[in-house]
Amino acid sequence: MLELAKVSAGYGAFRALFDIDMSVRAGEAVGVIGPNGAGKTTLMRVISGLIRPRSGSITFDGQSIGGRRAHQVVATGIAHVPENRRLFPRLSVEENLKIGAFVPAARAQLASRLASMYELFPPLKERRNQLAGTLSGGEQQMCAIARALMSGPKLLLMDEPSAGLAPVVVDQVFDLVQRIRTEGFTVLIVEQNVQGVLDVVDRAYLLEVGMIKLAGTAAELREHQFVRQAYLGM
Amino acid sequence: MKRNLVVWLVGIAGLAALPFLGMPVYLLHIAVQILLWGTVYTAWALMGRFGMMSLGHGGFLGIGAYVPALLWNYYGITPWIGIPLGVALAVLVAVAIGFPCFHLRVVGHYFALVTLALSEVTERGIVAARDITGGSLGLTPNTVSGTSLFALQFPDKRHFFVIALVVWLVGLWVWHMIDGSMTRLSMTASVEQDAAAAVGINVPREKLKILLVSAALTSLGGSMLGQYLMYVNPGTLSGVMVTLQMLFAAVVGGMYTALGPTMGSALTIILMESLRILFGTRFIGAANTIYGILLIVFTIFMPVGIWGFVVRCWERRAAAQRARATGATSAQGAGASAR
């Protein structure tokens, strides 16, 4: 579904990604792990169109999307849940969800999509008129994910969904991811919480200093000596 | 450094001698205005270059223009006392506005708009006190026949040229002084107050210093303009429009170099005179229309202004020459010293 071939990207004179090769197949859940500053967020942004790739190609469903602007990429079926949630704080929960469904195709289905989001995430329904900035961390994450799902994406990008959340809430978030998977969404997750993410994905990549160091199934990575030492503390 | 000083002194002596070598009166007139307005624009640019956009300098200019004139006309107080009093008042007003502004972090848009109020109040105040100031019709300082040092009146434009030159040089010297003491602040410009404070720079105090100096110099320029033109008017020597004029001249001339604002002054005055000579009163408004377009274009494409651009080209060439001489390939050091 998603193919990255030799993608490089950066900010100004600073290069963050070097010749990334990656793929995500329909129905899969794929993880990208790595330390801070590895370029994980840059990777998400270059896929969703917030920044342009310097070189290489990004193909989604056969279409080349590298270099397209973010709002165009959304229309092709990719939704990005940004790092730190980035909800619109002074809009209500419901308004945040509505904004997620801005693309015409989604707008037409607004009512039914809203209903299914509220079914999937009951706490959001309770707080639908509350200002998004007043929600707790876990609820915000829920809202951010729901907002992304409102556009009816084929691929969901999640940037560090567990960041800044209490451990109990972190578990809830990974449960959420599982649930989304069972609903049939394809997911690409970038995470620092290696333990948590390897439990919910099929395959994973290890990104370090802008380059892919390892790739394999979740089980393979979990057993890999380097991963165990550096990231799982064993 | 020694060589520079000699060049400077020779240059200044040459300039000062110029009018006595037979310059036409009209050109002298233009030259004096370029120098005096150049001083005013330089004063504004002292703040502009650090990102402090003041829209209140029309107020300082008006204070400088009116205080000596009023004191002379009503009390016979010589401008030698009147001008410093004007400067003092301008500085006082600057403190009253600047101290709270900088300590309360009123910056950027807020600062510009608060200072705009100052320009407005000054102009409106002058107009409102029309019984004293003559309102929109302006005020003419009482003329004393002939040249008078006491009244600071010099009908002979050649004498005034020298005075204007001195004032202008004072302005440049002030710029040079601020430049030397503010290199740390210039690196942080207006935005990173927290970063600067973290390094130990007392940002509000430094900003206030610059504002006070700028206000004082502007007031001085206003006083001299009043003395030269022998006519002060709230519309031309105070208010919002003249403040915008300062903006224009500083930006187009180049507000990051010492001579930039003077370039801007030369540009505006020559442009205005040319238009007047060519078209008379047929195209009133043409000058400002061009100013407007130029200001927009320069802000977008050449924020360092004409002189700044010229200076950058020189520096790049000098750096390239040095690089060739030493065999190194880096020519990128030049850009850093442009500010």
Add this chain to the structure above:
Amino acid sequence: MDIFLVEAMVNGLLLGGVFALLALGLNLIFGVIDVVWIAYTELMMAGMYAMFWLYAKYHWPFLAAAAAAIAVVAVLGLLTHFLIIGPILDAPPINQLLATGGLLFFLQSFATLLFSTEFRNIGVRLPTLEVAGMFISVARLLAFGVSLIGVGCLYAFLKRTYWGVAIRAIAQDRQIIGLMGIDQRRVYGMTSAIGGALAGLAGCLLVLQYDVHPFIGLSFGPILFMICVLGGLGNMLGGLAAAFIVSEIIAVGGFYVSIDLSYVLAFVVFIGLMFWRPRGVFTR
């Protein structure tokens, strides 16, 4: 209470309506795009001239001329954003102020070139009502009423329409708005057009009361900026409140002292208030 004082207060209220409209436009632009159009009241002037031209010179029906004038200024708003602000969107605020300062010069002088500095009157004589011993100009009442309707319409637009929500959203986080499938440029364009339209509407209303001349923007501009800063730049409700308060100060002040002095008073009060509450008196 002195009936003339009440009359002054009422007139202050009516004037406040138009300032409220202008403040809304300016705050919308600032709140969403984070720039201050120094030339905002010059855009209003353009609207006034458009009205003069279409209505007084070419004898278009009033409403048609007004609609066209509003459209013209909306387009000017668009042009301002895409030609002037767009290229320097991420530059320091001083550059944006400088550029719109240039626009101010340009609009004023261009108007001078086209129309000379003469005061032009649109030639509409609306009656003056006598209410309880006070003389209230119908033109002012009309301006007040239409302004309030304009404010209400904008509010409804921002709250209930999709684009309205998008505009409010982009004001809160412009970097990820693209992730919602929203083209930032389109939203900014729409905001600029609305801002321009509001200025155009204000122009149509003011041209009924004032003669237009190239520098009329300067009569309203500084006060408008003062109002917006008092209310908190970008704070639309604050701007509304400040508009009425400042108009009242000027009207009542003008009753007790000369009108020029009342402006001076208003500004001095403003500067004082700014130091009490630098972010705007009504900002939370």
